[in-house]
Amino acid sequence: MEIIAVPAFTDNYIWLVHDAPSGETAVVDPGDAAPVLAEAERRGWTITQVWNTHHHWDHTGGNLALKQATGARISGPAAEDIKGRDGALSEGSALDIGAHAGRVIEIPGHTLGHIALIFDDARIAFVGDTLFAMGCGRLFEGTAEQMFTSLQRLAGLPPETALYCGHEYTLANARFAAHVEPGNHAIAARLQEVQALRDNDEITLPTSVAQERETNPFVRATNWQEFAKLRTEKDSFRS
Numbered sequence: 617m618e619i620i621a622v623p624a625f626t627d628n629y630i631w632l633v634h635d636a637p638s639g640e641t642a643v644v645d646p647g648d649a650a651p652v653l654a655e656a657e658r659r660g661w662t663i664t665q666v667w668n669t670h671h672h673w674d675h676t677g678g679n680l681a682l683k684q685a686t687g688a689r690i691s692g693p694a695a696e697d698i699k700g701r702d703g704a705l706s707e708g709s710a711l712d713i714g715a716h717a718g719r720v721i722e723i724p725g726h727t728l729g730h731i732a733l734i735f736d737d738a739r740i741a742f743v744g745d746t747l748f749a750m751g752c753g754r755l756f757e758g759t760a761e762q763m764f765t766s767l768q769r770l771a772g773l774p775p776e777t778a779l780y781c782g783h784e785y786t787l788a789n790a791r792f793a794a795h796v797e798p799g800n801h802a803i804a805a806r807l808q809e810v811q812a813l814r815d816n817d818e819i820t821l822p823t824s825v826a827q828e829r830e831t832n833p834f835v836r837a838t839n840w841q842e843f844a845k846l847r848t849e850k851d852s853f854r855s
């Protein structure tokens with residue numbers, strides 16, 4: 617599987633997933649169709665599937681235009697209103713691209729029906745707006761307890777698993793992480809790395825389960841109450 621980031625809006629990433637043997641290409645969370653169609657055309661890839669992690673417009677706004685342009689099959693969370701959805705996904709649902717078998721887990725918190733798409737063979741997970749590098753999504757619909765449980769499920773994947781998130785929020789998250797864990801050397805080192813990448817306008821994703829276990833305060837919280845305090849503090853943190 618080849619995975620390409622297509623930047624959209626100010627800080628979204630739309631992920632293009634290409635499987636060369638089958639010629640299939642999936643798009644994860646297309647908030648906008650135009651940049652995705654342009655990138656696919658540039659690479660000579662034909663979009664066959666759209667996968668949504670949750671209903672927010674910046675993750676689904678391009679669904680209908682992509683379907684119209686390519687005939688792609690749209691799969692998204694069963695519990696949410698997803699434009700153009702053909703396949704409704706819930707805990708344990710299967711999702712394939714070529715010979716790669718994916719599975720769905722439900723990770724509520726940011727939204728109530730939010731899902732992650734996991735490809736165990738390739739050690740890849742698409743996590744939408746639930747986990748960000750060194751941070752996590754805001755609690756728009758769910759509770760702190762739900763989000764804590766969802767993050768722990770993602771953190772329980774094999775350490776080498778690559779995590780593909782929906783936004784480039786890493787630098788702001790790293791500053792908050794350094795603020796709440798000033799003695800954590802892994803966080804301090806990663807803040808420097810991320811700063812250097814962003815100074816050159818480079819992407820900081822994907823992250824990995826191992827990195828998040830070491831440097832993400834929201835993943836490192838030991839119970840949901842501790843998580844809830846961090847989330848509240850981050851909501852008003854200005855770096």
Ligand SMILES: [Zn+2]
Binds near residue numbers: 745
């Ligand atoms: Zn969202």
